[in-house]
Amino acid sequence: MASQRTLDELSRTKKRSLREHLLEYAVSFVNRDLEEDRRFAPDFGRRMIDATFLAALPDLPDRELIGNAIGFGCDAFCTCDRTTIVRKRDLLRQVPLRIVTPGEWWAHIRRGLLYGASMEMAYRERWQAEIAELQRILSGFDLREECKWGKPCYTMDGKNVVIIQGFKEYCAMGFVQGALLKDPKKLLVQLGQVQAARVMKFTSAKEIATKAATIKAYVREAVAAEKAGMKVETKRPEVPVPEELKEKFRNDPRFKSAFEALTPGRQRGYLFYFAGAKQSGTRIARIEKAMPAIFEGRGVLDPR
Numbered sequence: 296m297a298s299q300r301t302l303d304e305l306s307r308t309k310k311r312s313l314r315e316h317l318l319e320y321a322v323s324f325v326n327r328d329l330e331e332d333r334r335f336a337p338d339f340g341r342r343m344i345d346a347t348f349l350a351a352l353p354d355l356p357d358r359e360l361i362g363n364a365i366g367f368g369c370d371a372f373c374t375c376d377r378t379t380i381v382r383k384r385d386l387l388r389q390v391p392l393r394i395v396t397p398g399e400w401w402a403h404i405r406r407g408l409l410y411g412a413s414m415e416m417a418y419r420e421r422w423q424a425e426i427a428e429l430q431r432i433l434s435g436f437d438l439r440e441e442c443k444w445g446k447p448c449y450t451m452d453g454k455n456v457v458i459i460q461g462f463k464e465y466c467a468m469g470f471v472q473g474a475l476l477k478d479p480k481k482l483l484v485q486l487g488q489v490q491a492a493r494v495m496k497f498t499s500a501k502e503i504a505t506k507a508a509t510i511k512a513y514v515r516e517a518v519a520a521e522k523a524g525m526k527v528e529t530k531r532p533e534v535p536v537p538e539e540l541k542e543k544f545r546n547d548p549r550f551k552s553a554f555e556a557l558t559p560g561r562q563r564g565y566l567f568y569f570a571g572a573k574q575s576g577t578r579i580a581r582i583e584k585a586m587p588a589i590f591e592g593r594g595v596l597d598p599r
Contacts, residue, residue, distance in 0.1 A: 351386035561594035
């Protein structure tokens, strides 16, 4: 599964092509309806803070993050934090998931795509009839059906146009450049803060059959947009400045000057890092810990 925080973390990946591939992949998992897991995982993460098999990590927030991932039942934990988590992963052999960098994650994904490794579509069995009905409709278009990330994905000249996804409460047809579509029936839904993609939700094969003509009209528009080379112009999301950081700036002008002297990318990295903490006390602790590096002009991911 992936959250907006996952997308924020991946957006910090330095290599542009890698960043775009990973964000496209992660969109498939944003905002899954896992309410029961969401209630359980944070509590599990807090209880994991004192677990002996996480003792190698010096920062309690890092232990909680990995505990959350374990609570969600994830089989891998992707992080840009090379200074602590990645550096210490060899000491975390008892952790029941793999800890990987974005580059390693993408290499794993590519191996799955190239060699047919098992990457199952979520809730496939629940939505078999609905998936089949959508595939029947899409078979009438000049699109190539491929299996990407375990899902039926329809491409044109190698570019993804439509993908079928399974969620807990509904089956969805995802339009990769859905924000371009006019959507006269108001059927498209934006998942999280994703800028380009939109999905059309269904709960039964009968509903899909009833809306077949409308679905075809939307797909025709998506195909026409792809043929025309149209693409959503995405904007880098604004990163809010935590109140704790504003307070620190007011009390320490020298620190404020040092922060503003950082490159824009390093500033964004710190803002993501500080804002990622849920508790005010944790945000304050992160700011205090980062101050020496900021005074030295280093970013949150730069070697210490």
